[in-house]
Amino acid sequence: MQKVVPMAERAILLLSSSRVHGYGYLEHAKPQIVDFLKRKNVESILFVPYALIDHDKYTATVSAALTPWGYKVEGIHTKKCPVEAISSAQAIFVGGGNTFVLLKTLYEKKLIDPLRQQVLHKGIPYMGSSAGTNVATRSINTTNDMPVVYPPSFEALRLVPFNINPHYLETDPHTEHKGETRDERLNEYLEYAKLPVLGLREGTALLVQGDKATLVGDRKAKLFRPNAEPVEYEPNSDLSFLLQL
């Protein structure tokens, strides 16, 4: 008989973006981040800067934001063994940038399974923003990023069993530009994948605690589903049903 690994309480915070107009880096989400990390008694955060090209500079930005809040921030790129760094992390933060570059690097460094193991089975808190949110979901099929590199797969960490579109926004209906709107792009995904996507506007996040998923932040989120009209959810809505997919 296969040994059943007990599930620790999952703790996942997926931010639409790290920046919101009028705020400093991560500043808009400070109360949510502090509360999220306090519940797991986190003092030290392992930062994954792979989505941008300059890892040192990126880690310095994140450290400048989070150190004053009382956290120690270390870049995974400074560690001898990234797999070991994931396995011994108190909490993990995967920053935004280019989703294709990020996912390709996670595959190259063989971090997909260790990340899943830590978050899903050991309950290690995972925070992502933008690209770091995309890679936490089922796949990167709903990223907004340009495919500047070719990853070995679009399948991602599957910490949640559906897709998210970060930085979600409605296209200005008065534009004369003929490029596709965001909603047209997401509907293309629905046509091919037949799977739901949560459009997370800037300033909002999805918080997963155990079996409960909640929309946090002060704006609505828009859920796109195959063969159905999109549905808007108010701030603080219970979105736990999405975890049952």
Place this chain on the structure above:
Amino acid sequence: MQKVVPMAERAILLLSSSRVHGYGYLEHAKPQIVDFLKRKNVESILFVPYALIDHDKYTATVSAALTPWGYKVEGIHTKKCPVEAISSAQAIFVGGGNTFVLLKTLYEKKLIDPLRQQVLHKGIPYMGSSAGTNVATRSINTTNDMPVVYPPSFEALRLVPFNINPHYLETDPHTEHKGETRDERLNEYLEYAKLPVLGLREGTALLVQGDKATLVGDRKAKLFRPNAEPVEYEPNSDLSFLLQL
């Protein structure tokens, strides 16, 4: 000794978009399209509708636009053997839609080599718009589309040896949205690929005739190069140097 295949005069017209504000489908480019096809005495066009999901509907749209101009339009999806259809086409038009879906289908139907052969060695005219322009270039790394399906490679037809960004536009500098701007996305590509990208604004196209490449349409194009400032080119500029890369 390997037999040298003589190069017929290439004829490639790569449109930024099929639609421009205030015009019907392809209408803005009518003089350029008619002139382009007349030089090769084209009467019949093989249309490749793979970038959209409804091939019949898409072919009907294209036929409704081009039949009144005197061309017969046939959808490749109505042919028993797509490879044979490419090999016997008088001219090929690859329409826009989702670039990932389009390129994946070209690979699945084994059309990459036949298309290259026809266009580069036999001088069969190739017209593309939007996604049809992306797949004609070196790679699809600079598409604006959402990666709704996973193609076996991002390498494309390489009918021209550089990349194009269709629907190119500058992002509104007053936006409060924190998603990346188009220029930031293209600069990410430059950082990783170290290769140039031509930003083609809607209403413009790149016309290749033999060894000569010309910017057509009434707006400038913006060339992005690694480690250099972007350069704007006026309408009708000679861009033949891009073919020498």
